Amino acid sequence: MKRIGTNGALSRFRVLDLSQVRAGPTCVKQLADFGADVIKVEPPDSVDRQELYVGERDGADMINLHRNKRSITLDLKSPACHAILMDLVAQADVVVENFRPEVKARLGLDYDSLSRRNPRIILVSISGFGQDGPYMKRPGFDQILQGMCGLMSATGFADGQPVRAGAAVIDMVTGLYAALGAMTALLERQTSGRGQWVQCSLLHSGIALMDFQAARCALEGEIPERVGNDHPTSMPTSAYPTSNGHINVGAGGDKQWQALCRAIGQAGLAHDARFRSNADRIANRAELNAILLEAFSGETTETWMDRLLQADVPAGPIYRMDQTLRDPQVVHQQIIKTVPHPRRTVVSLIDQAIRLSRTPAQLHGTLEDKGGSNEDVLRELGYRHDAVHDGLNAMRGHP
The missing domain is CATH 3.40.50.10540 (Crotonobetainyl-coa:carnitine coa-transferase; domain 1)
Structure with a gap:
């Protein structure tokens, strides 16, 4: 040829x-x-x-x-x-x-x-x-x-x-x-x-x-541990089950955290002493995840995507590969x-x-x-x- x-x-x-x-x-x-x-x-x-x-x-x-x-x-x-x-x-x-x-x-x-x-x-x-x-x-x-x-x-x-x-x-x-x-x-x-x-x-x-994980270990001696779907340095950034699937949420920073609390109908949660700052949310990630898991499990992924995106909270569905290839943006x-x-x-x-x-x-x-x-x-x-x-x-x- x-x-x-x-x-x-x-x-x-x-x-x-x-x-x-x-x-x-x-x-x-x-x-x-x-x-x-x-x-x-x-x-x-x-x-x-x-x-x-x-x-x-x-x-x-x-x-x-x-x-x-x-x-x-x-x-x-x-x-x-x-x-x-x-x-x-x-x-x-x-x-x-x-x-x-x-x-x-x-x-x-x-x-x-x-x-x-x-x-x-x-x-x-x-x-x-x-x-x-x-x-x-x-x-x-x-x-x-x-x-x-x-x-x-x-x-x-x-x-x-x-x-x-x-x-x-x-x-x-x-x-x-x-x-x-x-x-x-x-x-x-x-x-x-x-x-x-x-x-x-x-x-x-x-x-x-490994980027920031390797850099943190080389510079500060911090050894990264397994934290599942949680982000090691920013919470709540994790995956949560919905009533018909799973969703990723990336509410990094206080502004997005507050917007997330309003989107799930729990605005007062933003002022809870356990979760006021990112450091607080990381320290109390188990309690925070338990609250969010219960909240997200009550509605479909599609419902949560609408609410979170309207609130300008980064979020995305967790797809199987076939769903990925059918996504409208992928097709476009x-x-x-x-x-x-x-x-x-x-x-x-x-x-x-x-x-x-x-x-x-x-x-x-x-x-x-x-x-x-x-x-x-x-x-x-x-x-x-x-x-x-x-x-x-x-x-x-x-x-």
Whole structure:
């Protein structure tokens, strides 16, 4: 498949995607959606193997992660395939990989090797724990790092066990940091003319994700505890059951607290000595939640949404995923887009979250069939007829 979408914000860049699982593909997806020519490098297995934690090629996760990409097949242990890859590196701008550090060096894909072939290349390396140190050889996966970065210890109810987040948040944030790093390096290259090595780890990204919780511990020695759905430093900010579901309420600050008291028909509660200030409300959160739980359980979520929004109290329903996708604002914003698929006719994908007014992201299609661009890429590299024939055999794993 020849590249498509040549008028995007990043259309002048070529990206080689050597990554698997989620963090690396999340990084590359950001670049692909804005028009970069992304070539996914895959092993030439005779039967498509599932990508770890991502599933079948025609499954929702794989389709959503790998849209807007071409595909070539290379056995990175083969000298012939390695030569093809290095020819690609010579013409590329960014390489994204998530090999363990020692594997990268063994395959000759370390930054020094790549930069000797192309001094302008930007290598984005994503790892579980970093490129050096005592944990550098450990495998790193989202849930493992959710535990190690402090997220799970701060998630869940006080009398329960640590709980993982319901999404792969460490993988996602690492991928986004990696994409930011790649684009920062591309911007700097305009001045220096030189590439550089961008490194992101799930461990560091996870700690960064903890933000104020990590900062409070580092600066003040405060260890965050599990407080369920309550906000640790602002009350009442929590989730409450209604007569037909659940609702989130975020009445931060005294003004919103007073408005909430009026909205639930208990204006005098704002002057109760137990709840006058935010510090009082945090200290007496159990008593406060008991009062609010009883109040909210008497009406539907829809009734409370009307009352709270009229009172200018931040609130929102707690949706199942299907309800989220049907929400009027989600529909209006066209957050779900459809694209063609060779075997499923059309598929629905989550649109790029960043919106640019003049050069917006575009979803052109899903990842092509494995190796679909083998011949096109060889010809783009300038290979002549016999070399194309030999190259295709190498790319397919044939001697």
